[in-house]
Amino acid sequence: MQQHTRTGTPHRAPVHPGPARRGARRLAGAAVAIAATVGLTLLGGPGAHAADNPYERGPAPTTSSIEALRGPYAVSETSVSSLAVTGFGGGTIYYPTSTGDGTFGAVAVSPGYTGTQSSIAWLGPRLASQGFVVFTIDTLTTLDQPDSRGRQLLAALDYLTERSSVRGRIDASRLGVMGHSMGGGGSLEAAKSRPSLQAAIPLTPWNLDKTWPEITTPTLIFGADGDTIAPVASHAEPFYTTLPSSLDRAYLELNNATHFTPNSSNTTIAKYSISWLKRFIDNDTRYEQFLCPLPRPSLTIDEYRGNCPHTS
Known part of the structure; x- marks a missing residue:
């Protein structure tokens, strides 16, 4: 405040x-x-003018624009071989084709246990078309645990900003992490390890560590009411409630959803992920309207908790 x-x-x-x-x-x-x-x-x-915030990208948002399958930016992609990197398993980089707006914030996304980048690939073009560079990664093995996936997310961000072919398009001070299941637990690990991250979004996360008072990165956690693999009562909810109360944080429990809902194109996940990334990676307060006041329960939202107004 x-x-x-x-x-x-x-x-x-x-x-x-x-x-x-x-x-x-x-x-x-x-x-x-x-x-x-x-x-x-x-x-x-x-x-x-929009130039008052040098990180704003794209036109003023509307509900329809953030729910759309594609945003205002045309997107290109490039594959990264596991043989060309160290510390993670390669992946695919999705990025706005245009260079007219300057640099963009960037997000690395990890799949879950036994999963590959294909399970989270839908997030790549959907987020990139809203004005981000997005790296959906493969992990060193499909069985890696959350602490390893957290390190791999950070290794992917380091590659993205230091060695990748699109490093000139990225503002290395504006980075975030996302992940599904064990990758979601990994995104919490990454935020704990690197406080400079601007946003973290765990999707139906799994982790044996249930408490996260060390995290200072604005964090939006998605749970699913029908999750039997990482039940919200023992995973997403305690992860959220143990974040510092002073932190910009939110918990969205998807209605009529399962542990694997984040593996398919989902408008609710996209809408609030875009708003969170824009608000905290781009400092774009135009997106505050979609986060505060807190969204109410609906056909797709079982519950939403958070703090408003946001202070970051």
Whole structure:
């Protein structure tokens, strides 16, 4: 929350200026008014432009734009061989084709236990078309545990920003992680290990570690009401409730869903993931409207918890 400090001026006896001084004061007052108008514009008041936030990408969002299968950016992709990298199993990079808007934030996404990148591939073009570079990865083995997957997500981000063919398109200070199941548990591990991450989104996450008070990265956790592999009562819910209460955090429990719901194109997952990534990786407060006030239960949302307004 912003803090406002009240300042005052010392008391002085009234002075009655002559005509010349009154004229000078009127000119000074006009200058102050102009400066105030300019300042209001720069701070987001009337006449503010998207350039006021240098990380904003794309047009002003609407419900239909964030629920669409594709956003405003055309997307290209490139494959990364496991033989060309160390620390993870390669993957596919999806990125906005245009270079006219400058650099973009980036997100690495891990599959779950026994899964490959194909199980989370739908997120690549869907998120990238909204203005992100997205790296859906394969892991070193399909049986890797969450702590390993967390390290692999970070290795993938390092490759993306330091060695990849699209590194020039990425702002290395604006990075996030996502993951499904053990990859979701891995995204929590990654956020714990690297506090500089701007966003984490675990999807029906699994982890033997149930408490996450160390995390300082804004985190949105998706659970599923019908999950029998990582039941929300022993995974997603305690993960959420043990995050610091001061953290920008949210818990969305999908209605009529299973552990594997994140493996298929899903509008609810996409809508709120896009809003979370935009809000915290891009600092784009235009997306706050979709997160606060808290979404209400619906045909696709069983429950939503979180803190509003967001402070980051």
